Amino acid sequence: MIDNLCILMSTGLCVYVVAQAIRLDRMLPWFAPPAGPGADGAAPPGAPPAGGRDGARREGWRTRGAARRGAAS
Amino acid sequence: MLRALLLSGVFLFFVAGGVVAPFVLSLGYVWVSTFRPQSVDSIVLAAVPVSVIMGAGAVGSYLLLDRRAPPPITATTVLTLLLAAWTTLTLFWAVVPDLAWTKWDWAFKTLLFSAFMPLVFRSRVQIEAVLQVWMFSLAIYFLPFGFKTLISGGGYGKYLGIVSGNSGLTESSTLAAVSLMAVPIILFLRTHGVLVARSRLTDLLYAGLAVAALAAAVGSYARTGLVGMLVVGGGLLLRSRHKVLYGALGAAAALVIVLFSSQAWNERIATIDDYEQEASALGRLLVWRWTIDFAMQNPLGGGFSSHVISRFEMGTVPGTGEPRVIVGKAFHNVYIEVLGEHGWIGLALFLALLGTALLTQQRLIRRTRGRPELEWCNEMARALQIALLTIMACGMFIGIAFQPMIYYLVAATACVANYVRRVDVPSPVRAPARALGAGRPGMDRARAGRPGPGGSGAGGSGQAVPAGRGWSRS
Numbered sequence: 001m002i003d004n005l006c007i008l009m010s011t012g013l014c015v016y017v018v019a020q021a022i023r024l025d026r027m028l029p030w031f032a033p034p035a036g037p038g039a040d041g042a043a044p045p046g047a048p049p050a051g052g053r054d055g056a057r058r059e060g061w062r063t064r065g066a067a068r069r070g071a072a073s
Numbered sequence: 074m075l076r077a078l079l080l081s082g083v084f085l086f087f088v089a090g091g092v093v094a095p096f097v098l099s100l101g102y103v104w105v106s107t108f109r110p111q112s113v114d115s116i117v118l119a120a121v122p123v124s125v126i127m128g129a130g131a132v133g134s135y136l137l138l139d140r141r142a143p144p145p146i147t148a149t150t151v152l153t154l155l156l157a158a159w160t161t162l163t164l165f166w167a168v169v170p171d172l173a174w175t176k177w178d179w180a181f182k183t184l185l186f187s188a189f190m191p192l193v194f195r196s197r198v199q200i201e202a203v204l205q206v207w208m209f210s211l212a213i214y215f216l217p218f219g220f221k222t223l224i225s226g227g228g229y230g231k232y233l234g235i236v237s238g239n240s241g242l243t244e245s246s247t248l249a250a251v252s253l254m255a256v257p258i259i260l261f262l263r264t265h266g267v268l269v270a271r272s273r274l275t276d277l278l279y280a281g282l283a284v285a286a287l288a289a290a291v292g293s294y295a296r297t298g299l300v301g302m303l304v305v306g307g308g309l310l311l312r313s314r315h316k317v318l319y320g321a322l323g324a325a326a327a328l329v330i331v332l333f334s335s336q337a338w339n340e341r342i343a344t345i346d347d348y349e350q351e352a353s354a355l356g357r358l359l360v361w362r363w364t365i366d367f368a369m370q371n372p373l374g375g376g377f378s379s380h381v382i383s384r385f386e387m388g389t390v391p392g393t394g395e396p397r398v399i400v401g402k403a404f405h406n407v408y409i410e411v412l413g414e415h416g417w418i419g420l421a422l423f424l425a426l427l428g429t430a431l432l433t434q435q436r437l438i439r440r441t442r443g444r445p446e447l448e449w450c451n452e453m454a455r456a457l458q459i460a461l462l463t464i465m466a467c468g469m470f471i472g473i474a475f476q477p478m479i480y481y482l483v484a485a486t487a488c489v490a491n492y493v494r495r496v497d498v499p500s501p502v503r504a505p506a507r508a509l510g511a512g513r514p515g516m517d518r519a520r521a522g523r524p525g526p527g528g529s530g531a532g533g534s535g536q537a538v539p540a541g542r543g544w545s546r547s
Contacts, residue, residue: 003235006217007076007113011083013209014104018087020268021202022094030142030196031495 077116095134102127107210144491152426157184167376176377180475187480191487215252219285222292249298250467252286261456265449308459364413374416407468430483434458
């Protein structure tokens with residue numbers, strides 16, 4: 001019982017993080033530019049300031065949306 | 074049968090994911106090499122060369138579809154490749170050629186794959202994904218063991234994991250070392266992961282994994298575990314920004330272990346003091362002495378598995394009074410293992426690799442300090458450093474020199490160092506896209522907002538990457 005639960009948990013989590021990785025790796029920029037006053041792109045995409053996740057996703061969606069709008073025009 | 078279906082499904086998921094995003098096949102290789110599904114499922118995957126399929130797929134898909142934004146060659150990569158070359162060379166004078174080839178077969182793959190990892194895992198998401206998959210795959214060993222220890226109390230030599238046996242991660246000392254190595258990485262992923270949305274449930278999940286890892290280390294009754302606990306505890310205390318919190322947690326954990334561990338555990342751990350009387354510990358000291366003598370006579374080493382020719386006297390046979398001869402005792406120490414198998418040159422390369430990884434981690438911590446956008450790199454370097462120090466300390470008592478743990482830690486360090494280097498190199502990163510890879514098909518497609526051949530990563534999406542950033546070569 002415990003063994004089967006652990007197998008389910010381990011494999012389920014692996015599948016989940018891989019699916020998330022495929023999705024987010026397409027969405028977020030690969031390399032965040034350096035931040036700093038006056039730096040180009042001071043708010044680094046994909047790098048939340050204090051380890052939070054929401055910032056990263058927002059930035060990803062924002063850039064993706066901007067790119068879509070650009071492509072449409 | 075259900076187990077076989079589930080694991081076959083996961084295997085196929087990795088393969089299918091690799092079609093969409095080539096780096097997933099490399100994640101699949103990490104899963105296969107750590108989880109070892111062919112050992113858990115004896116019906117379907119045991120008959121399939123899962124490792125070969127995933128490894129060939131990972132390298133092939135990278136070469137054909139994903140050679141974008143390649144990182145610079147680092148010292149760790151060079152040292153890993155040199156170690157791989159040198160260990161191959163020692164096959165020519167191996168004292169036990171058949172066994173040497175057998176061990177070389179998997180050790181060489183481990184070294185090559187760890188040198189390959191920094192090429193594949195480049196973005197933050199990819200670097201985190203490899204750590205997440207690695208930890209969740211390791212969980213298959215320490216999670217059931219930890220749970221059963223919490224229920225039954227564990228015991229020396231008891232097989233509480235899913236896979237029984239006394240080799241690899243099922244060996245009690247190795248399990249203890251690897252479980253403790255995982256703790257700082259799990260704690261890092263809890264606070265800085267972007268792949269698993271943070272909530273109370275996920276906090277509980279990661280905390281549960283860390284507790285299970287600690288319980289598995291205690292439940293294995295391995296003395297190596299005590300050494301590992303001291304290093305992890307000390308490392309978390311020194312390296313953490315929350316010293317008071319970790320200090321209190323460490324003290325509480327120590328108190329719980331002392332109060333609730335059985336008499337048998339205390340007796341087992343107390344044998345550390347009696348190393349001259351305790352047969353297992355004394356045998357290790359004697360095989361270390363034999364190996365140093367062997368390396369003095371054979372400075373180039375004896376090739377893989379040369380321990381099988383070890384021979385020394387230990388005590389006397391009860392009743393007869395004749396000396397008891399021990400033959401073929403394992404090295405039980407990573408440094409002695411490398412020395413005995415690959416001589417002084419092999420040991421120098423191995424130590425240089427570990428030293429370079431530690432220095433790289435230290436440099437990363439310094440370089441990213443006080444930079445909010447790179448805080449995750451700082452915390453990851455700290456976690457990797459504690460994990461590497463733990464496995465190095467535990468490695469004093471177990472022969473795991475060529476198992477993937479050490480090399481995956483080194484490779485993850487190289488990945489994050491490459492990431493920080495790219496962020497910090499302003500000119501190529503900010504250079505106009507035209508100057509970067511002009512004429513390269515993948516890059517042109519990305520700039521045009523169309524998916525690259527692999528369809529993954531920044532190249533796959535193209536749209537999310539500001540021109541000249543995501544594709545930079547540093």
